[in-house]
Amino acid sequence: MTNPLKARRFTSALVPYVLTYVRMHGKDPAALQKKYLRGTAAPEVSLPELGAILADAAKLLGDELFGLHAAIGMSRGGYGLLEFGLRSAPTGRVAMEQLATFGALINPLVRWSLEVDGDEVALHHRAPRKGGVGRHGNYFTVARILQIAREMMGDDVKPLRAWFAHAERSCPAELQTFLGTSNVGFGRASNGIVFSAKTLERVPVGSDAALNRALELHGRAVLERCGAEIDDAWARARGAVLELLPRGDATLSKVARKLHVTPRTLQRRLEEHGASFADLLAEVRRTHAERLLTRSDEPIATVASKVGYADAATFVRAFRTWTGTTPGQFRTRALA
Incomplete structure (x- = not known):
């Protein structure tokens, strides 16, 4: 499609x-x-x-x-009211949640999502094309998020992990130094960064509840005026797929039933976001598989089952199609 x-x-x-x-x-x-x-x-x-x-x-x-250099060099407020709103949030966690909600004000063609896994909070930036926004666009996105986070919550803020959608053989030394972590991946399904939940409990330097609320209301009004859906069909369907995957039930009909719509309605809403159900399923499987491979030592067969494949061989073929490598090679490179 x-x-x-x-x-x-x-x-x-x-x-x-x-x-x-x-x-x-x-x-x-x-x-x-x-x-x-x-x-x-x-x-x-x-x-x-x-x-x-x-x-x-x-x-x-x-x-x-x-x-990277452009992200570091950008002045505060470069993204206008949205950025000022994020900077006035009551906590770093709320700022990340608001970025995920109002990111369409920056770029209506990419999808932001905040995903919580235990004591880790991951912010994903997904462009509807292989390689994201290109090498420099991907660098800019992740580096700008981290730069703003440090300006808000302190220079000692360090992510647990970071990753990029474009392929690269190794992480440039200067980028790794800036990120403050050696756990950096490339060729992923999204650009992203993970913080500890404790780090995001910090109160930003410019926190202002009244200003944050006013700017949030303004953001919602702008999105509605532009016809953007805050209640994103893609995000809701993605959540349903994640829940159904381990049971092997992530089919169009069952996801639609969970969202209380017909399969045809769900497909139409996804198409409005430039995707099909097959696109969504593949993206969720790939992202979930990458997370499992880098955060556990579970056998490949177990990972395959958790992302909805009946056997390891089929999963390996799909993973190679997504990434150009096998799950085992991906894990080895990611954990090196």
């Missing part, structure tokens, strides 16, 4: 920042603006174009870690 979200264009706050960043570092961004923005000031781009702009900016500056 062709994903319409890949071709859709959206207004990106990142594009004008990139053009300014390039100019501030001694290069003329006019060629970038002419190539991708049709010579206008309107920063409307598709996801592939956004990734390409960042890659071309990196090449122009000769900066292999452009996405």
